[in-house]
Amino acid sequence: MAETSPELARLEGMLLIRAYEEQLVALHRDGAPGTCTSVGQEACAVGVVQALDGRDRILTNHRSGGHLLARGADPGRLIAEVLGRVDGYCGGRSGSLHISAAELGVVLTSTIVGGELSMAPGVALAQKMGRGEPGGIVAVFFGDGAACEGVFHEALNLAVHWRLPLLFVCENNQWQAYVHRLETMSDRAISAWAEGHGLPVRVVDGNDVEAVHGAAADLVAGIRAQGGPAFLELSTYRQRGHFEPDDQAYVDPAECQAWLARDPIRRQAERLRAAGRLDAAGLAALEARVAARIAAALAFAQASPMPGPDTLDRHVYA
Amino acid sequence: MSTMTLEQAVQLALREEMGRDASVLYMGEGVATKHADMVADFGADRVRNTPLAEAIIAGTAVGAAASGLRPVIDLLFAPFMTYAMDALVNSAGKLRYLSGGQFSFPLVALGMTGAGWGVGGQHNHNLEAMFVHAPGLKVVMPATPADARGLLKAAIRDANPVLFFLDIGLLHQPGPVPDAVDQVLPLGEAAVPRSGRDVTLVSYGKTVAVCLEAAAGLQADGIDAEVVDLRTLKPLDEAAVLRSLAKTGRLVVVQEASGLCGVAAEIAALAAGRGFPFLQAPVARLTGPDAPAPGNWALEQAMVPSAQRVMEQVRALVGTPALAA
Known part of the structure; x- marks a missing residue:
């Protein structure tokens, strides 16, 4: 595997997220706390985050593993956090649900559905008022469930009227916890709502990492040039359940099969293979490299101690 | 010393702090409209009208506070804070802790409450104890213009x-305020x-003020009452309460908010625990009723414990035989 390219890097980035989350699922089977995985949504995280740069800030949610890893988070510190260890990004206080890493610009992760949307305009306002790095923008990741919260509209309205440098990224993964989104909204509701607020809106195949990356890069460039917000809806699918364990007995098998056939990792690998830029040995080498990183991360996390009960009330007040 | 109302004292403090620190931001529904002078002095970036949408006002303040600004948000009437509760309680109150101390949230949320204007329970609700119960938040409710500033x-x-x-009933009450620019009162005292x-x-x-009026009235009975104004409800100045109780041995806690799980209950629990050695009589609470504030001025006044009720309660306690030998 001599060749490196952004496309191959995106494939490896998605493989890393998949391997990390499969490791969390395995840990759960061994008794570790459950998690909300983003298996099947890796192209959204990698495509958007690679369109951002170090000046930018990211807000995410309970399904954050992909965003954090795409931003360069250390999988060892992530697993340590999920296991409640002191070397986790939050010192073992977050668990899997609200992992922030300010050092990476991943701030104010919220597991209240829509909480990230309520805070994102404030982060973008501070950026606009000169409190962030010059030229930086803010990206907020949320799902189709959060789009049903009232604060979705409040955040879009404020961002448009205050011309905030904010990229809204809706990962429409078809499921709102245990309810299919078409039970709660019409098919094209999200982009139509966003268009009603009067900002640039793109709807993209969220399982095609190159399409995601291209659209995100265009919208980010527009925000940097013009200042105002933009909206990206990514059509994707939550391949595993809402929260481990989840037998997904409520999921239509035909729907699930149709989306598995569009798996974002397999599509990127096939694209590169068809272009003659990746062979079976190359893919195996990438997978081996990722597996080794996750194995090392797991060993690091498991060696990290638990915080003592005497630290229970630390960090409540500044 | 100058004389001004509590409302004027609040505006004075805001002006002083905005002049002192360029990261202070003032926003809410109508703040720029009502304070054109502040827009002129500090700029439209820092004095902002917002949509009439408390959830996003508060959420924006939380995000801005974690990103280097110090927002002061005017949520107008305290019951509107329930719309802002997610941002204040779940985000500002918890994300410092859950992130292992990565973020701070230096923000102030202003809300008017209390009897005085007969505006009814959706504009007047003494819900301060709800926020006292939430970790990560501090809660203040001043009784004088000088303290407010x-x-x-x-x-x-x-x-x-x-x-x-x-407190709505105090907004237009004048009082003395020191002229010194740096008159800062620590929270929790x-x-x-x-x-x-x-x-x-x-x-x-x-x-x-009800307690002070009652204390003046009790002088005629030969009863010498001490009045403690908590000023900050969280952190609570437990030492000040215990110090006073050690001196007097009797305690009446008075609040306009309803009683169940309120601040007065917390003070009573403090007295029943660490204050127990000092008690010479049962602890009494006088509170507002478990009822929404009526939109009727006369009925609304009946929610507020009166000086007469406080005096009756004190006379009953002083007549109680001492608990301890």
């Missing part, structure tokens, strides 16, 4: 989210506006 200055400078309640030997009256907000 000094405590608001401290709240704006504090690194934590502060809920700052303004109670005041003792009247010293006494026989009974301690603990209160906050407008019922501090």
